[in-house]
Amino acid sequence: MRALLCTRLGKPEDLGLETVPDPEPGPGEVVVRVRIAALNFFDTLIIAGRYQVKPSLPFSPGGEACGVVEALGPDVRGFAVGDRVIVHAKFGTCRERVVADPGQLTKVPDGVSDEQAAGLTITYGTSLHALRNRARIRPGEWLAVLGASGGVGLAAVELGALMGARVIACASSEDKLAVAKAHGAEIGLVYDPATLKDALREASGGGVDVVYDAVGDAFAEPALRALRWRGRYLVVGFAAGEIPRLPLNLMLLKELDVQGVHWGAFLDRDPAAHQENQRQLLAWVAEGRLTAKVHGVYPLEDYEAALGILTRREAVGKVLLRV
Numbered sequence: 460m461r462a463l464l465c466t467r468l469g470k471p472e473d474l475g476l477e478t479v480p481d482p483e484p485g486p487g488e489v490v491v492r493v494r495i496a497a498l499n500f501f502d503t504l505i506i507a508g509r510y511q512v513k514p515s516l517p518f519s520p521g522g523e524a525c526g527v528v529e530a531l532g533p534d535v536r537g538f539a540v541g542d543r544v545i546v547h548a549k550f551g552t553c554r555e556r557v558v559a560d561p562g563q564l565t566k567v568p569d570g571v572s573d574e575q576a577a578g579l580t581i582t583y584g585t586s587l588h589a590l591r592n593r594a595r596i597r598p599g600e601w602l603a604v605l606g607a608s609g610g611v612g613l614a615a616v617e618l619g620a621l622m623g624a625r626v627i628a629c630a631s632s633e634d635k636l637a638v639a640k641a642h643g644a645e646i647g648l649v650y651d652p653a654t655l656k657d658a659l660r661e662a663s664g665g666g667v668d669v670v671y672d673a674v675g676d677a678f679a680e681p682a683l684r685a686l687r688w689r690g691r692y693l694v695v696g697f698a699a700g701e702i703p704r705l706p707l708n709l710m711l712l713k714e715l716d717v718q719g720v721h722w723g724a725f726l727d728r729d730p731a732a733h734q735e736n737q738r739q740l741l742a743w744v745a746e747g748r749l750t751a752k753v754h755g756v757y758p759l760e761d762y763e764a765a766l767g768i769l770t771r772r773e774a775v776g777k778v779l780l781r782v
Contacts, residue, residue, distance in 0.1 A: 598623025
């Protein structure tokens with residue numbers, strides 16, 4: 460089978476397509492033939508050795524995919540050959556076949572395309588966990604999303620609106636805000652650290668209830684200051700670079716909650732809740748209530764161009780490889 464392999468740490472151009480042996484399932488394992496593999500920004504980091512997950516060389520990037528069950532090892536329950544499934548793994552899906560534990564699989568219902576399913580787990584899973592399990596967002600609350608056109612940010616916009624929140628999308632350009640508004644944002648702000656606090660307070664009529672921050676750096680503190688009494692601040696990531704240091708007195712004065720969102724740990728510690736979130740996401744897509752926006756689908760051979768889109772932060776929605 461073909462596999463996209465990282466044989467030495469570096470840039471997308473250092474990867475290569477190679478032929479490797481077909482995998483065989485062991486006890487409790489499933490072989491899935493991959494149709495569509497999804498890429499995420501962290502794939503650009505993992506191939507450079509700059510991510511918290513550091514697999515042994517050689518390895519394939521790709522943390523999620525959609526495919527069809529091709530073979531079952533002994534003692535596998537709940538799946539059958541021919542089932543269409545989502546695969547979630549920390550890495551390894553950019554290849555024609557993957558071996559997975561049943562806990563890494565979710566069945567895909569009719570009405571959800573391979574392309575929608577392939578990119579649903581990580582970005583939408585992260586954002587649903589943040590809004591549902593951590594912030595417990597309620598209808599009518601004001602939600603500010605920093606980095607609203609990126610992968611997790613756009614997912615947070617769409618899910619927040621679907622869950623009844625009033626969404627303020629914050630991004631770096633009017634073009635990106637237009638996309639966020641098309642996916643449910645009520646208000647769009649081209650953000651600047653110097654004006655962000657006042658802009659959010661004015662837009663929400665006094666302060667927001669929840670901040671979803673996948674950006675960090677200089678945007679973090681002004682967004683925190685824009686929260687109203689007992690607001691919740693979701694720490695999702697640091698795409699802008701620096702990890703901010705937040706003044707604790709702000710949390711004291713307004714009884715604010717700063718909540719970490721570590722989706723990978725959530726999977727391991729509460730797999731039942733993760734699967735419930737997966738089923739909810741798939742149901743919303745099947746009902747036409749969630750778009751799971753795709754930026755583009757590229758042949759596996761065009762992996763360098765696809766990863767380049769992520770490296771340059773040009774993606775609006777999911778970047779997919781057709782395997």
